[in-house]
Amino acid sequence: MTATPAAIRFAGVGQVFQTQSGALEALRGVDMTIDRHEFVAVLGPSGCGKSTLLRLTSGLLMPTRGTIEVFGKKVTEPRDDIGIVFQRPTLLPWATIEDNVLFPVRHKTGSVSPDDRKTAQALIEKVGLKDFEKRLPDELSGGMQQRVGIARALFMNPDILLMDEPFSALDALTREEMGFELLRIWEDQPKTVMFITHSISEAVLLADRILVMGERPGSIVENLKTDIPRPRDMETSNNQLMHDYVGHLRSLLLKRAA
Amino acid sequence: MSDTSAVSSSSAPPEPEAVPAARPLMARAMVTPALLPVGTFVAIIAVWEISCHLFAIPSFVLPAPSRILGGFGSIDILRWFEHVWGTLRVAMIGYFVSIAVAIPIAIALARSQVLSRAFYPILVIVQSTPVVAIAPIIIVALGSGDLPRVVITCLITFFPLVVSTTTGLMATPPELIELSRSLRAPVFREISQIRLPYAIPYIFSALKISVTLAVIGAVVAEFVAAEKGLGYFIQFSTSMFKVQQAWAGLVILVLMSLVLFQAVIAVQRIWFPWSLPKDK
Incomplete structure (x- = not known):
C-alpha cells in the first residue's frame, strides 16, 4: 500500500494565464494527493480554478509552476488512462449513441473492432441506456445524454475519471438520480474520481473526501474526509452526519465569501 | 413547397x-x-x-404573360435543351470546382492564424471585384472555350463558401477539441471527424447561396462571349428585338436557379438531416 504511488499528486502547482487584459493568476500553491480508487470532490465558488485543476491533471494544460504526477509519473501530455466527462455532454449530433460511445477508439485509431462494439454495448447497458443504441443524441433527455458522456469517458477503461460539474446542467431530481447512478458504476468498477462541483450536498453525498478551494488565485483551503457509510442511497440524504458536513462546509464557504 | x-x-x-x-x-x-x-x-x-x-x-416594354408563353414556341425544343445544357454545364462545373477548392482553403485558414491573416484581405479583394467587370478581361486572357466561363463562375461562388466553411470549422464545441487532444488523435481526424461535420450546416447555407450565384456567373460569362446558353440566347433575342423570346429565356433561368436551390436543400435533407435547424 505504501509502495504504490498516489493516483494524482500536485506539488506547489501554480497557474498563470496570459490574457489580453494582463496576467491572470488562476492557481497558487496547490498541494494535494488523491489515492487510487478514491472518490474526491473538488468544491468551490465559480471562477476559483476548479476546471483548471482538472485540465492540468488531464495533461491538456501544463502548469506554470510546480509539478503534477499521475501514478508517480510527471504529466507532460494527455494520458490514455484518464477519461473526462464535461459539463455539457457534447455528443456528436450526427452519430448514434453507440457511435458516440465508440468515438474515442474511432477517433484515436480510425477503426472499430467487434470487441470494441461489445465493450460499447456493455457500457451502454451499464449506464442504463439499453435499446437506445441506434438513437441520435437529440432524441434523448439531458440526463440520458450525460449518461452517454459517462459511457464515452469509460470506454478506454481509464483508471482515472475526471468530471467537470457533470450534472450541473440537469434539473435537481435528475441530478440526484445521476449521482447515485455514478456511485453504482463506481462501486461496481472502482476508479479514481476527481469530481468538480459547486454543490455542497452533491460533494458530500458522493465523495470520500472533499477538497475546498478558495477564491482566485485558487488554492486548497480545506481537506475534509467524510465517514458517511457506503453504499449510499436516497436514505443517505437524511443522514445526520451528512447534514453536519453540509453545514460545516456551508459556513466555511460563506465565511470565506464574506 | x-x-x-x-x-x-x-x-x-x-x-x-x-x-x-x-x-x-x-x-x-x-x-x-x-x-x-x-x-x-x-x-x-x-x-x-x-x-x-x-x-x-408595347411588348418590347413588357410583354403579357400569354405572349411570353408564346415565346417558348419560337424556337425548337431541342434548341432550348442546348441552351439550358450550355448554361447548366458551366454553372455546375464551376460550382463543383469552387467547392473542391474552397473547402481545403477554408481548412487551411481555420488551422493557421498566419495563413488567415495573410490571405483573408486578398479574398476580400477578390470578392470586391465586380465579376461583370472582370469577365471580359478573363475571356481575353483565357480564350473563348469553357475554361474562362468556369473561372468566372468559380470567382463568384468561391467567397461565400470559404467564409462560411471557415466559420463552421471554428464553431466546434471546445470540449470536443479537448477530447480529441486528450486522446492524442491525429489532426486530420480532428478535422474529418469533428470539425468538418460540425461545419455542415454552415457549408450548406453557403452551398445554397453559391448555387444561384453559379447560374449568375455562367450567364455573365455568356453575355461576354458564347455561341449557346441561356445568357447568350437572351442577349441574342434582345438584339433581334424578340423581347417575348428573351423573357421566355429569363423564365427558364429563374426556374433553373430554383430547381438547383431546391436540389441543394434536398441533398441536405436526405444525407444530413441532423444538420437541419430544429424548428418545433
Missing part, C-alpha cells in the same frame, strides 16, 4: 406525448402558408396580363 412536413416525417418519431396535441394545429397552419404565395403569384400574373391589354403596353 411544404418544407416542414417533409422534415418532421423523415426524422425519427419524436417524444410520443408531445405529438397528438401538436399535429392537427400544424396541419391547419401549413395549408395557409402553402396557398398564400401561390395565390399571390397567380394574382400578380393576372394583374400583369390584364394591364398589358388594358393599357396597350
Whole structure:
C-alpha cells in the first residue's frame, strides 16, 4: 500500500494565464494527493480554478509552476488512462449513441473492432441506456445524454475519471438520480474520481473526501474526509452526519465569501 | 413547397406525448402558408396580363404573360435543351470546382492564424471585384472555350463558401477539441471527424447561396462571349428585338436557379438531416 504511488499528486502547482487584459493568476500553491480508487470532490465558488485543476491533471494544460504526477509519473501530455466527462455532454449530433460511445477508439485509431462494439454495448447497458443504441443524441433527455458522456469517458477503461460539474446542467431530481447512478458504476468498477462541483450536498453525498478551494488565485483551503457509510442511497440524504458536513462546509464557504 | 412536413416525417418519431396535441394545429397552419404565395403569384400574373391589354403596353416594354408563353414556341425544343445544357454545364462545373477548392482553403485558414491573416484581405479583394467587370478581361486572357466561363463562375461562388466553411470549422464545441487532444488523435481526424461535420450546416447555407450565384456567373460569362446558353440566347433575342423570346429565356433561368436551390436543400435533407435547424 505504501509502495504504490498516489493516483494524482500536485506539488506547489501554480497557474498563470496570459490574457489580453494582463496576467491572470488562476492557481497558487496547490498541494494535494488523491489515492487510487478514491472518490474526491473538488468544491468551490465559480471562477476559483476548479476546471483548471482538472485540465492540468488531464495533461491538456501544463502548469506554470510546480509539478503534477499521475501514478508517480510527471504529466507532460494527455494520458490514455484518464477519461473526462464535461459539463455539457457534447455528443456528436450526427452519430448514434453507440457511435458516440465508440468515438474515442474511432477517433484515436480510425477503426472499430467487434470487441470494441461489445465493450460499447456493455457500457451502454451499464449506464442504463439499453435499446437506445441506434438513437441520435437529440432524441434523448439531458440526463440520458450525460449518461452517454459517462459511457464515452469509460470506454478506454481509464483508471482515472475526471468530471467537470457533470450534472450541473440537469434539473435537481435528475441530478440526484445521476449521482447515485455514478456511485453504482463506481462501486461496481472502482476508479479514481476527481469530481468538480459547486454543490455542497452533491460533494458530500458522493465523495470520500472533499477538497475546498478558495477564491482566485485558487488554492486548497480545506481537506475534509467524510465517514458517511457506503453504499449510499436516497436514505443517505437524511443522514445526520451528512447534514453536519453540509453545514460545516456551508459556513466555511460563506465565511470565506464574506 | 411544404418544407416542414417533409422534415418532421423523415426524422425519427419524436417524444410520443408531445405529438397528438401538436399535429392537427400544424396541419391547419401549413395549408395557409402553402396557398398564400401561390395565390399571390397567380394574382400578380393576372394583374400583369390584364394591364398589358388594358393599357396597350408595347411588348418590347413588357410583354403579357400569354405572349411570353408564346415565346417558348419560337424556337425548337431541342434548341432550348442546348441552351439550358450550355448554361447548366458551366454553372455546375464551376460550382463543383469552387467547392473542391474552397473547402481545403477554408481548412487551411481555420488551422493557421498566419495563413488567415495573410490571405483573408486578398479574398476580400477578390470578392470586391465586380465579376461583370472582370469577365471580359478573363475571356481575353483565357480564350473563348469553357475554361474562362468556369473561372468566372468559380470567382463568384468561391467567397461565400470559404467564409462560411471557415466559420463552421471554428464553431466546434471546445470540449470536443479537448477530447480529441486528450486522446492524442491525429489532426486530420480532428478535422474529418469533428470539425468538418460540425461545419455542415454552415457549408450548406453557403452551398445554397453559391448555387444561384453559379447560374449568375455562367450567364455573365455568356453575355461576354458564347455561341449557346441561356445568357447568350437572351442577349441574342434582345438584339433581334424578340423581347417575348428573351423573357421566355429569363423564365427558364429563374426556374433553373430554383430547381438547383431546391436540389441543394434536398441533398441536405436526405444525407444530413441532423444538420437541419430544429424548428418545433
